Amino acid sequence: MSHCGDDDGGFDSLIKFLGAVGAGYLGYRIFKHIDDQRRLEAEAIEQARVAAEHAAQVERIKHFAETLLMRAAAVLFIPPPALILTIDTPTAATDGNAIFVNPVWLQILLNTHCNDKLCAYSVVLGIVAHELAHRIYDFNPGSGDHPHTRELRADYVAGQVIRALQVPEAHFAKVLVEISSVETETHPLYSERIRALRRGYEDAIPPPMPGAHPAHEPSPRAT
Numbered sequence: 001m002s003h004c005g006d007d008d009g010g011f012d013s014l015i016k017f018l019g020a021v022g023a024g025y026l027g028y029r030i031f032k033h034i035d036d037q038r039r040l041e042a043e044a045i046e047q048a049r050v051a052a053e054h055a056a057q058v059e060r061i062k063h064f065a066e067t068l069l070m071r072a073a074a075v076l077f078i079p080p081p082a083l084i085l086t087i088d089t090p091t092a093a094t095d096g097n098a099i100f101v102n103p104v105w106l107q108i109l110l111n112t113h114c115n116d117k118l119c120a121y122s123v124v125l126g127i128v129a130h131e132l133a134h135r136i137y138d139f140n141p142g143s144g145d146h147p148h149t150r151e152l153r154a155d156y157v158a159g160q161v162i163r164a165l166q167v168p169e170a171h172f173a174k175v176l177v178e179i180s181s182v183e184t185e186t187h188p189l190y191s192e193r194i195r196a197l198r199r200g201y202e203d204a205i206p207p208p209m210p211g212a213h214p215a216h217e218p219s220p221r222a223t
């Protein structure tokens with residue numbers, strides 16, 4: 001009986017070789033795993049950063065709109081109602097109590113139309129004052145005005161409030177062109193709406209309101 005020393009040596013080499021391949025493969029898997037982990041972690045961090053940035057942006061919009069809602073309510077001599085940001089409302093609305101604003105819609109509107117603080121003031125004031133007017137006039141029992149009458153009255157009030165707070169109405173007027181580019185059953189054409197807005201603006205007497213100048217107010221990111 002003789003051992004096949006050479007064969008054994010070959011077998012050992014093969015085992016060593018396979019061991020090395022196995023170790024290499026294992027190493028590759030481990031590094032790949034670490035790499036995947038790092039990539040997933042980086043993705044999770046990025047997602048969290050985007051979510052935090054989005055939340056901060058919504059918070060800024062909310063603060064800005066709430067500030068202007070308070071100002072508008074003061075002009076109209078009513079206590080400011082709650083402002084609720086929700087994507088369940090396509091644009092802005094009121095149920096007779098709270099004012100609802102879609103923050104995504106508002107952000108897009110500001111990004112599209114505004115390059116400065118004064119423009120953002122005009123647009124957001126116009127929106128919240130318009131909704132406040134609906135809240136004041138259109139939720140009384142027996143208030144059976146034609147929807148167009150309601151809209152034009154709300155735009156007229158928006159013009160008054162915008163003037164009272166010494167903000168230009170032109171930016172809100174530009175937004176009306178976009179949001180009422182066609183007449184619907186509920187909303188008149190932008191030309192009528194702008195006429196009502198300007199009438200309100202001209203009829204209002206801007207009272208001296210120290211501290212009410214837009215330059216002192218926070219603003220949303222509207223670049």
Ligand SMILES: [Zn+2]
Pocket residue numbers: 130134150151154
């Ligand atoms: Zn309306």
